Every structure is written in structure tokens, then in C-alpha cells.
Amino acid sequence: QIKLLKILAVLGSGDKSASGHMYTVLGDIFRKGDTASNIGNAILYECICCVSCIFPNSKMLDAAAETTSKFLKSDSHNLKYMGIDALGRLIKINPDIAEQHQLAVIDCLEDPDDTLKRKTFELLYKMTKSTNVEVIVDRMIEYMISITDHHYKAEIASRCVELAEQFAPSNQWFIQTMNKVFEHAGDLVNIRVAHNLMRLIAEGFGEEDEGADSQLRSSAVNSYLRILGEPKLPSSFLQVIVCFIFPFYPKMSFGR
Structure with a gap:
């Protein structure tokens, strides 16, 4: 059955007419599939792979x-792995899934x-968009810490930065997220990220709203003041902090 499903996947790829003859059989497999046995789950998985290859x-x-x-939702690591792989195939056809x-x-x-x-992690990276970036990136950072x-x-760290740069719902969230990445990934973070962060804070929202830009910089500085209490900070992040705290507090000592 598994070999036949693999053949059907090839035959139905991009062929609407051929795929149409397969839907009834594939539907029967989904309905009658035996989830209580390993081979039953293997056939169901192959059926998903077939559906992801033929005409949608x-x-x-x-x-x-x-x-x-x-x-x-299974307690089995193997079945969860199959589920992650299967979902990765399905979202290529319909991301809403x-x-x-x-x-x-x-x-x-x-x-x-x-x-x-x-x-x-690889699947979450592919699933991320503007509506879920906050939840997913926060969990990615928690995973990174471990x-x-x-x-x-x-x-x-690089993937978290990439997603934050692409989908950040606000500049404030982006800055806070970069702070977390720097704190927990240290000097493993590409120096380009530090430069981009400094440019963002310096340029602000890119609109003619000096009040909003000032609020952004003030928020960043306040967050950096709290972070300065940490016993050790990566050198690139320390440069960012000093760059923006010094204009606000020129008499502050930065001995370390």
C-alpha cells in the first residue's frame, strides 16, 4: 500500500484528471486507517504525503x-515527528492549515x-507571519536559551532576528526582542544585528513624528538601564547600550 501511494503521488502530480480518480480511494484510507498500529500510521502518513503531491x-x-x-497530539515521539513533517508538507499547499x-x-x-x-523549530520558522510572530519568536528564544x-x-538567534526584522508588529517589540537575543546568545549574534538595531533607534519610525521617535529612544534607554545590571554583556550589545545611554546620561561611568 505504501509503495502504491508513492506511485499515485507521482502520477497525480500536477494532473487534475488523474488526481480526481484518486480522491475516493485516499478518502477511504483516511476514514478506515488503523491508528492503533505502526504500519497503520505509516500508511496514513504516506497518504498525507500523497495528498500533498497530487492536484489539491x-x-x-x-x-x-x-x-x-x-x-x-500523540504521546509518541515518532508520531509527533511524523505530524511535524506532514504539516510542513501541507502548509506548502495551504498556509492557513x-x-x-x-x-x-x-x-x-x-x-x-x-x-x-x-x-x-524548522517548521515554526516556516509558519511565522505578522499575526503570530510574537508568540513564535518568544518561544524560539526560550528554546535558544536551553x-x-x-x-x-x-x-x-539568526532566525529569530530574521523573523523579527521581517514581521515585527512594532519598533518597541523589535527592540525588546533584540535585547533578549543579545542577552542570551551573546557574541554569537552577528555584528550586523547590532548595527541594524542602532540604525533603527537612531532613525526612529521613519515618519515626521519626533514625539514618537523620542518615545522610542526613551523606551530603549530605559530597557538598557535595566540590562546594565547584568554581570556580563556581549561586547557588541554593550556598544549599542553605550551609544544610546551616553547622550541621555553623559556623566555615567562605563568602566566595564
């Missing part, structure tokens, strides 16, 4: 999403299995 059909996508949801599974995917970052965590591998930690 709303009913098939709904059935695939429902099965994916069962995988994500991700919304109904967002919380279940985020929860997978709490799983003790490192392979599942990495797979989840990482000890410097190379992987730097990669996560």
Missing part, C-alpha cells in the same frame, strides 16, 4: 490535516527528543 483538493486536505492533528495546529506545534519544543525539537551547542544557538 479541499476535502483531501481537510482529512490530511485531521490525521496530522492526531499525530501531533498551520493556524489550527500552531499551539500543538509550539508544544513540541518542550519535548525531550532533540531531533523532534529541531524539526519543530541550547548549549554554540553553532546551533547562533543559527537559532
Whole structure:
């Protein structure tokens, strides 16, 4: 059955007529699939892969999403992994499918299995948009804090910065998010990020609203004053802090 589903996926790719002959069979598999056995779940997973390859059909996508949801909510690491992979395939066809599974995917970052965590992180990165960037990036940063591998930690920090730059709902949120990334990733953060942050604070909202720009800088400075109490700060972040605190408090000592 698995081999046949793989063949159908190839035959139905981009072919509306051929795919139309498959929908009834695929629907039967989703309805009758045995979720109590490993092979049953393997067939259902392959069925999802097939649906993601052939000409799109709303009913098939709904059935695939429902099965994916069962995988994500399972206590099994393997089934969760299959669910993450399956959802990654489905959102390429319909990104809206991700919304109904967002919380279940985020929860997978709490799983003790490192392979599942990495797979989840990659999916969250693809799922992020302006409406969910705050929730997802905050959880990504929490995940980053727990990482000890410097190379992987730097990669996560880079992705968090990229998403914040692309989807930030406000400049204030962007600054606070950058503060968290700098605090917890330290000098692993690319120096370009520090330069971009300094430029953002200096230029403000980019509108003719000096009051809003002043409020932005004041908010940034206040956050930096609190951060200065930390025992150790990365050198690039310290440059950002000094650059903007000094004009407000020129007599402050920056001995460290």
C-alpha cells in the first residue's frame, strides 16, 4: 500500500484528471486507517504525503490535516515527528492549515527528543507571519536559551532576528526582542544585528513624528538601564547600550 501511494503521488502530480480518480480511494484510507498500529500510521502518513503531491483538493486536505492533528497530539515521539513533517508538507499547499495546529506545534519544543525539537523549530520558522510572530519568536528564544551547542544557538538567534526584522508588529517589540537575543546568545549574534538595531533607534519610525521617535529612544534607554545590571554583556550589545545611554546620561561611568 505504501509503495502504491508513492506511485499515485507521482502520477497525480500536477494532473487534475488523474488526481480526481484518486480522491475516493485516499478518502477511504483516511476514514478506515488503523491508528492503533505502526504500519497503520505509516500508511496514513504516506497518504498525507500523497495528498500533498497530487492536484489539491479541499476535502483531501481537510482529512490530511485531521490525521496530522492526531499525530501531533500523540504521546509518541515518532508520531509527533511524523505530524511535524506532514504539516510542513501541507502548509506548502495551504498556509492557513498551520493556524489550527500552531499551539500543538509550539508544544513540541518542550519535548525531550532533540531531533523532534529541531524539526519543530524548522517548521515554526516556516509558519511565522505578522499575526503570530510574537508568540513564535518568544518561544524560539526560550528554546535558544536551553541550547548549549554554540553553532546551533547562533543559527537559532539568526532566525529569530530574521523573523523579527521581517514581521515585527512594532519598533518597541523589535527592540525588546533584540535585547533578549543579545542577552542570551551573546557574541554569537552577528555584528550586523547590532548595527541594524542602532540604525533603527537612531532613525526612529521613519515618519515626521519626533514625539514618537523620542518615545522610542526613551523606551530603549530605559530597557538598557535595566540590562546594565547584568554581570556580563556581549561586547557588541554593550556598544549599542553605550551609544544610546551616553547622550541621555553623559556623566555615567562605563568602566566595564
